[in-house]
Amino acid sequence: MDFIDKQDHVAVFFPGSTIGNLEPPVAEDFLRRVCRLCGQNGGLIIGIDLQKPRKILEAAYNDSAGVTAEFNLNLLARINRELGGDFNLSQFKHEARFNAATGSVEMHLRSLRRQCVTIAEASITVAFEADETIWTENSHKYSLGEIREISREAGFDIRAQWVDRDWPFAESLLVADME
Numbered sequence: 001m002d003f004i005d006k007q008d009h010v011a012v013f014f015p016g017s018t019i020g021n022l023e024p025p026v027a028e029d030f031l032r033r034v035c036r037l038c039g040q041n042g043g044l045i046i047g048i049d050l051q052k053p054r055k056i057l058e059a060a061y062n063d064s065a066g067v068t069a070e071f072n073l074n075l076l077a078r079i080n081r082e083l084g085g086d087f088n089l090s091q092f093k094h095e096a097r098f099n100a101a102t103g104s105v106e107m108h109l110r111s112l113r114r115q116c117v118t119i120a121e122a123s124i125t126v127a128f129e130a131d132e133t134i135w136t137e138n139s140h141k142y143s144l145g146e147i148r149e150i151s152r153e154a155g156f157d158i159r160a161q162w163v164d165r166d167w168p169f170a171e172s173l174l175v176a177d178m179e
Contacts, residue, residue, distance in 0.1 A: 011045070012034055015171070023140070028154055031156065048142050048170050050169055058096060058097065062096050075109070085118065093112055102138075103141050104138045111129065
């Protein structure tokens with residue numbers, strides 16, 4: 001990046017837990033790229049969602065107010081609006097489930113019946129069976145040990161970490177240690 005004077009220290013602020021939407025190897029690669037951008041002794045403050053019991057995670061992503069369901073179904077609404085799709089949103093149901101093997105919450109949209117959907121701008125028609133899902137998102141939850149590991153592998157040293165114990169979440173100060 002030519003606009004960065006290599007004598008300056010670069011600081012990056014990434015407060016949300018968006019990194020959880022990346023598969024762990026991709027998240028590590030992302031951190032490695034940020035580390036190179038920061039340069040020696042540059043830093044990153046990053047928010048990462050921590051592991052929680054399955055019951056708590058599934059209740060959060062299947063919230064009773066339906067906020068997450070609306071967010072998830074908005075994907076289909078945008079396809080309809082922007083790509084000429086003909087999804088009938090009332091024929092899909094939001095579903096979030098915890099995958100213990102990956103430590104991730106998976107969000108899906110379940111087809112409530114057998115149906116075909118056309119997306120004009122993509123020139124495709126997709127057939128769905130009843131109960132077939134569209135896997136829309138992953139949200140990986142990290143342990144503090146996993147955060148240490150991917151940070152170290154990416155070239156960072158954790159200099160400080162603030163953990164919310166009520167809703168396990170970590171803000172970490174990572175400093176590039178590329179020696």
